Amino acid sequence: MPAAARAYHHGNLRAELLDAAERSIEKSGADQLSLRELAREAGVSHAAPRTHFPDRQALLQALVERGFTHLGATLRTARDQAAPDLEARLHAVIAAFVTFAATRPALVNLMFATKTTADEPHQKAAADTTAVVYDLINEGVQTGALAAGDPERYGLLLYAWAQGLATLTATGNLPPETANTLVAEAVSTFLRGNTPLP
Amino acid sequence: MPAAARAYHHGNLRAELLDAAERSIEKSGADQLSLRELAREAGVSHAAPRTHFPDRQALLQALVERGFTHLGATLRTARDQAAPDLEARLHAVIAAFVTFAATRPALVNLMFATKTTADEPHQKAAADTTAVVYDLINEGVQTGALAAGDPERYGLLLYAWAQGLATLTATGNLPPETANTLVAEAVSTFLRGNTPLP
DNA sequence: CTAGAAACTTGGCAATGACAAGATTGGCTA
DNA sequence: TAGCCAATCTTGTCATTGCCAAGTTTCTAG
Numbered sequence: 298m299p300a301a302a303r304a305y306h307h308g309n310l311r312a313e314l315l316d317a318a319e320r321s322i323e324k325s326g327a328d329q330l331s332l333r334e335l336a337r338e339a340g341v342s343h344a345a346p347r348t349h350f351p352d353r354q355a356l357l358q359a360l361v362e363r364g365f366t367h368l369g370a371t372l373r374t375a376r377d378q379a380a381p382d383l384e385a386r387l388h389a390v391i392a393a394f395v396t397f398a399a400t401r402p403a404l405v406n407l408m409f410a411t412k413t414t415a416d417e418p419h420q421k422a423a424a425d426t427t428a429v430v431y432d433l434i435n436e437g438v439q440t441g442a443l444a445a446g447d448p449e450r451y452g453l454l455l456y457a458w459a460q461g462l463a464t465l466t467a468t469g470n471l472p473p474e475t476a477n478t479l480v481a482e483a484v485s486t487f488l489r490g491n492t493p494l495p
Numbered sequence: 496m497p498a499a500a501r502a503y504h505h506g507n508l509r510a511e512l513l514d515a516a517e518r519s520i521e522k523s524g525a526d527q528l529s530l531r532e533l534a535r536e537a538g539v540s541h542a543a544p545r546t547h548f549p550d551r552q553a554l555l556q557a558l559v560e561r562g563f564t565h566l567g568a569t570l571r572t573a574r575d576q577a578a579p580d581l582e583a584r585l586h587a588v589i590a591a592f593v594t595f596a597a598t599r600p601a602l603v604n605l606m607f608a609t610k611t612t613a614d615e616p617h618q619k620a621a622a623d624t625t626a627v628v629y630d631l632i633n634e635g636v637q638t639g640a641l642a643a644g645d646p647e648r649y650g651l652l653l654y655a656w657a658q659g660l661a662t663l664t665a666t667g668n669l670p671p672e673t674a675n676t677l678v679a680e681a682v683s684t685f686l687r688g689n690t691p692l693p
Numbered sequence: 694c695t696a697g698a699a700a701c702t703t704g705g706c707a708a709t710g711a712c713a714a715g716a717t718t719g720g721c722t723a
Numbered sequence: 724t725a726g727c728c729a730a731t732c733t734t735g736t737c738a739t740t741g742c743c744a745a746g747t748t749t750c751t752a753g
Contacts, residue, residue, distance in 0.1 A: 310700080328525070328526045332740080341700095342701065342702045342703075343741095344743085345700080345701055347741095348699080352742075353741065353742090402610070406608040410666070412666055450676075450677065453669065453677060454677055454680060456663075457663050457677070457681075458655060458656045458659055460659040460662060461655035461656055461657070461658040461662070462655045464607055464658060464659070465654075465655050465658065468608070468609065468610055471651065471655070478648075479648065479651060483656075485688070486652070486689060488688075490684035490685065490686075490687040490688030491684060508732090530710070531710080539733085540732065540733045541709090541733090541734095542712085542732075543731080543732055545710095545712085545732095546730080547731090549711095551709095551710065
């Protein structure tokens, strides 16, 4: 019995709760989120959410997981639609990251505020997201566009940069209109700083 | 009547509440923070905190403000104790940033999860923190160590990088022992990527 | 068609944040 | 020094919330 796709008393309550929760945190912050309020919005009883989420934390975690899945997909799309050279693709991916953060600041905060322990369910989704950057870096090292070195280290470095730019955007310290320019400079600085010696 | 230094019924309740709050969020996360619990720990009535903080959010904001003040001071100390050349000082500052984040992950998350609107009280403390990086960048541009360009843009770029590395450390995605190496690489990459043409 | 599981409801409890009104204390002034 | 005033803290209260237990409805597998 596929729980997610079932149409029962309410329909697919789980997904609707997550949608409402995402709207709520963007409007009032994550710590204002009320399960009972979500239930009211969905027109179900105050204990109905408990069927799908054992507690409040579980709902937030599901939100984070969905966020990473969404972000990963967004980054992959951006990569595939960019021009084929490394710089263009890196730029497209990081710019998409920043745009994502500008659109869903509260969700992004939540995603990166959650401690990462190995047994958490969002681990895989998060790894699939970082992999987008890592893979491009790997490719760059292999084609010789980047100086030989530990690709994982490069990946972490660039991912950290992207994450920082995204967070600054999400918190309003970086106006979205200048963000794009900064992303371009970050990528070109990164590449220029790691160009193999001729 | 200097409110902060007074010893009254309790002593300086305000500071003690903030200390307890910081301990609490590092132990159980910010959304588990309970004003009544803090009051109990301090041995005062459940409504006593209200004298110093109108509501829960105000306490969190005070925590953020204190955090930025502390971080700024930490960065300035690191800068002053480093070797006088630009790279060493940048490295020292960002490494101190990352160490700060590793020591107080929950506080750092809170600091960078809070939306920055102009009228918020922690604005100045936050600005004083970013200024440490900005000033070094400015100095680098003026002495010719960095290519001519918009210093503010450089500053934002490097600050974003530092913030990203700090957040990754705080969330456990970057083991503190490798963090130092990565910081060194980030700084040298940044400088290498922005060296003026000879 | 029936049994059992999944989804939801009703009722209840302890804890919390916020508020109002009163008590205590310390300093400032007249 | 007497007394007022403001800051600090207390007691009492309320609505809301998260979580839990027990029961009810609906779906589905066999």
